[in-house]
Amino acid sequence: MKKLIIASTSTVHGSDYLEYILPTLSTFFKKVNTILFIPFARPGGISYDEYTVIARNAFIKIDKKVKGIHEFENPIKALEEAEAIFTGGGNTFELVNQLYKNNIIDILKEVVENGTPYFGTSAGSNICGVTMMNTNDMPIIYPPSFKTLGFIPFNINAHYLDPIEGSTHMGETRETRIKEYHVFNTTSVLGLREGSWLAVNGSSITLKGNLTARLFQKDKIAVELETETEINSFF
Template sequence: MNCIIASTSTIHGSEYLAYLEEALKDLYKDVTEIIFIPYARPGGISHDQYTQKAKEGLAFLDAEVKGLHEFENPAEALKNAQALFTGGGNTFLLVSQLYNQKVLEPLQQAIKSGTPYLGTSAGSNICGQTMGTTNDMPIVYPPSFKTLGILEFNLNPHYLDPDPNSTHKGETRETRIKEFHHLNSMPVVGLREGSWLCVTENDIVLEGGLKARVFEKDQDAYEVENGTSFKDLK
């Protein structure tokens, strides 16, 4: 496998995908066409608008970007793709569309067979075992919460530390993940904005320079350093 699974597409004070430029030049080396999966529709923008945004964000590459929605047979398109990118937005909508368009399994096969894959936010969330640790609002009812299972654990993108000064009574991210572990057993990696996982055939490594927070069932959460391997986390 050959994936970049990123917490976010954009970091504060920087342009769309800009902080990933060097990593993406390496991921998409020698690639002339990237298929973009626009299903998560952030802010409800159209598939065409979102694909245009991806094109602009990847303009530093010498590759054409096409939206998966432009293909008559999306499953076939994934099978034949040189490279892939799933953008962020709403995970419930993304997962619903992957099921409805019957492309969840073709996408999984393409990634497992080594097609270079970039996921950001919702596009990263779906690389876990389930979408059960997304932060998104359930705006549509998907046929299942089961996702690609590229990783043996789940992800929480845009991981946010509790604000010690907050007076808000909504649950913190850590409380929510603790509730998840009362009903589910897989570990959860909280990926802070600016971090990504670099997934290759033999390893899964935390990159981007930040620590990540790991939640395992019936254990206290713990911090891991940049460069940590998650290949044995399951």
């Protein structure tokens, strides 16, 4: 049975990396000693080693060890033997590119579908959807496909932002961009705000955190979903 935490962000304003969600992760990873970290999104272009240290320093606070997948000679075997998996945020295009380049996207999907606990933030959450097509990231590299892991039957727009009343910014809002997406595509999109996450247990998908999320479905009016909503009931 699938067990996932799909979080909009790794860091909320005024807190350290993963601090806001560590109590939840302590329970989620209760039976886990070592977490396999996938650092391929490498925010700001930092190295895999630097990114792994950041993750390691966060998880040590709940007595969990972290080892980067790049440290293994055989990444497929690393995934097959992993107690749990964490994929961090950064650039979704590069993350997906590396998953395909290293030939591990299929095995990652398989082990998580078979019950290996998975935690994702930002880009690591975007890949849990049907495709990565609702990422906010710049296309710095062209992955072989936009198709991702399909753990949930919709796409994620992480770090979802609402229009700011009185703002003079003339660019598109997130809602406008998602409406543009739905001119050409039918997959639903969940706007997941900072500090919110999805708890996935089998076919159950529950919104967690203190904020609502915004669900966009083609040819329908977007709806606000309250925390603790069973999102799977919409599909």
